Amino acid sequence: MPDIIKLLPESVANQIAAGEVIQRPASVIKELVENAIDAGGKTIKIIIKDSGRTLIQVIDNGTGMSGTDARMAFERHATSKIRKADDLFAIRSMGFRGEALASIAAIAEVTIQTRRIEDEIGEEITLRATEVISQENVACVQGTSISVKNLFFNVPARRKFLKSESYEFRLIISEIHRVALSFPEVEFKLQHNGTEVFQLTPCNHKQRIVQLFGKNINQQLIDIKTNTTLVKINGFIGKPGNAKKNQGEQFFFVNNRFMRHPYFHKAIMNAYNRLLPADSIPSYFIWLEVDPGNIDVNIHPTKTEIKFEDEQAIWQILNATTKEALGKFNVAPSIDFNTEPAIEIPVLTKDTQFRMPSVNINPDFNPFDIEDEKSKNKQASVDYFKRSNLSNWEALYSGFENENAIQPEIKTEKLFNENTDQPSLLINLIQLKGKYILSPVRSGLMIIDQKRAHERILYEKYLKILEGTIHVTQQTLFPQVIELNATDHTFLMEYIDVINQSGFDIRDFGNNSVVVNGCPAEIPDANPKELVERMLEEMHHQPPQQTGKTKEYLAGLLCKASAIPYGKTLTIDEIHDFVDNLFACGNHNFSPDGKSVISIISMEELEKKMK
Numbered sequence: 001m002p003d004i005i006k007l008l009p010e011s012v013a014n015q016i017a018a019g020e021v022i023q024r025p026a027s028v029i030k031e032l033v034e035n036a037i038d039a040g041g042k043t044i045k046i047i048i049k050d051s052g053r054t055l056i057q058v059i060d061n062g063t064g065m066s067g068t069d070a071r072m073a074f075e076r077h078a079t080s081k082i083r084k085a086d087d088l089f090a091i092r093s094m095g096f097r098g099e100a101l102a103s104i105a106a107i108a109e110v111t112i113q114t115r116r117i118e119d120e121i122g123e124e125i126t127l128r129a130t131e132v133i134s135q136e137n138v139a140c141v142q143g144t145s146i147s148v149k150n151l152f153f154n155v156p157a158r159r160k161f162l163k164s165e166s167y168e169f170r171l172i173i174s175e176i177h178r179v180a181l182s183f184p185e186v187e188f189k190l191q192h193n194g195t196e197v198f199q200l201t202p203c204n205h206k207q208r209i210v211q212l213f214g215k216n217i218n219q220q221l222i223d224i225k226t227n228t229t230l231v232k233i234n235g236f237i238g239k240p241g242n243a244k245k246n247q248g249e250q251f252f253f254v255n256n257r258f259m260r261h262p263y264f265h266k267a268i269m270n271a272y273n274r275l276l277p278a279d280s281i282p283s284y285f286i287w288l289e290v291d292p293g294n295i296d297v298n299i300h301p302t303k304t305e306i307k308f309e310d311e312q313a314i315w316q317i318l319n320a321t322t323k324e325a326l327g328k329f330n331v332a333p334s335i336d337f338n339t340e341p342a343i344e345i346p347v348l349t350k351d352t353q354f355r356m357p358s359v360n361i362n363p364d365f366n367p368f369d370i371e372d373e374k375s376k377n378k379q380a381s382v383d384y385f386k387r388s389n390l391s392n393w394e395a396l397y398s399g400f401e402n403e404n405a406i407q408p409e410i411k412t413e414k415l416f417n418e419n420t421d422q423p424s425l426l427i428n429l430i431q432l433k434g435k436y437i438l439s440p441v442r443s444g445l446m447i448i449d450q451k452r453a454h455e456r457i458l459y460e461k462y463l464k465i466l467e468g469t470i471h472v473t474q475q476t477l478f479p480q481v482i483e484l485n486a487t488d489h490t491f492l493m494e495y496i497d498v499i500n501q502s503g504f505d506i507r508d509f510g511n512n513s514v515v516v517n518g519c520p521a522e523i524p525d526a527n528p529k530e531l532v533e534r535m536l537e538e539m540h541h542q543p544p545q546q547t548g549k550t551k552e553y554l555a556g557l558l559c560k561a562s563a564i565p566y567g568k569t570l571t572i573d574e575i576h577d578f579v580d581n582l583f584a585c586g587n588h589n590f591s592p593d594g595k596s597v598i599s600i601i602s603m604e605e606l607e608k609k610m611k
């Protein structure tokens, strides 16, 4: 039998390679725009027809290429960006694999016009399915223009696989968003079927986000920033209340390259933890800067999956930075209270004597050193979290090795609440039909849902009890026996230790029954039998998931079971206590299962009703 292995013709090899890099029009745009950025283009114009099926053209004012380079650029593995294997670990450019242009030219009709500043005349080359059709000198402006026509004309399967125009267009837009966010200093213009879609003028990161996602997003963003030896983090996260049910505004960039990173995504989600309504995802725009030697960009042809050497440490830093930013945000009340200014601003006269304000900072303060922390000035812990430059990140990281490291954060929140003492500003509180608490606020009328608010208060309390942060006193009772069915009994027994840790004293009594000897003293008028039954009923509504979040789960059940029901009339003092406790919560806007606790009817709405 003759030998059967042959080298593939270049055009076929290129076509195969194209399958990996170029899946659709959006991938062509990504590659061409990245090339334009690598060439130092400051204005990039993208022209498309029929969502890229008929035409994709990218014009830049970057360095341009010599005639020889322009021809060479279409060879496979031809790149000016790396020379040796070592260079792979110092990549600063968007491209480096040298396969984009070769791939595109294998599956379309491509024309390039390019001129360098030092050349008088430019070069124009046309290729079709890898074959050079023409090459000649042309007069053209400095920079490069590449047009790609009839994409996949020779790969019918691929062409058929393209989805509707609007779908492909959406993907193109989202691809452009990614580069546009990475390089706000670059101007981008997009034209589709002869109409201008947008023009993004050079600006900073935040302005670019607003250019792309609209003015409203501006008030929804919280700054995040950290500077450690391992990673620099910059960017914005969305306020919890603006989180959406669908994905779309989650962006990670590393060294200005957009990346997907499910593991880091979890670091963010974990930081929001209890602040979000169920199933919603916050927006975030986060730029990481790391030493290029510590990441591997080359694990996937489209370079959106990136391997980090110090993944776990960066996870911790991201998580802590996000928590810190959210902590600061929670401090600023989202409600403007309708009262006189809390602070008197003295009127100055010429004779007024000034005293410079002084701030007491303890530079040795280590928030993770719990013992030390207790004895030191509380202000120091606030300042620690205000400091954006955590050059001593190792302390931050090592602190997270034990659970107690979470403590300083809780402290900070509490401290702020004590300091600002917002709730006592609310004086006019009335209860409506045993269901709502109403109070005038500056922007209108604030309505608090009594039951949901109580669930939130109890949830945070139970969680702290279960986490061992606060201790609970137990009320001993005349023992009560509760008969259960086998399922409920099994469930209760599974969680009995944790439940008892929260102030109950429940024991197995044989034959699917239990005996309740004690209840948390914190629950007023508790009827233990009813409480346990309600908790078990709640469990049927929200069965335990294997998420390992036992404490959160139980706190959720317990708060539902023990929150005051609608219809209960509260005394004036109780209402005040209630509101005070609500505003002392880490998140007073949502009940633990994501329902709104507070709503404000604006003056405009009220006035409309009165018309």
Ligand code: ADP
Residues within 6 Å of the ligand: 031, 035, 036, 039, 060, 062, 063, 064, 065, 073, 074, 078, 079, 080, 081, 094, 095, 096, 097, 098, 099, 100, 101, 102, 143, 144
């Ligand atoms: P890579 O970007 O991985 O190097 P490409 O196939 O995308 O590979 O491009 C090959 C080479 O062509 C680049 O390394 C660069 O030198 C040159 N090139 C491509 N596009 C441009 C452009 N718009 N302006 C200047 N040079 C370019």
Ligand code: MG
Residues within 6 Å of the ligand: 031, 034, 035, 094, 095, 096, 098, 100, 101
């Ligand atoms: Mg490239």
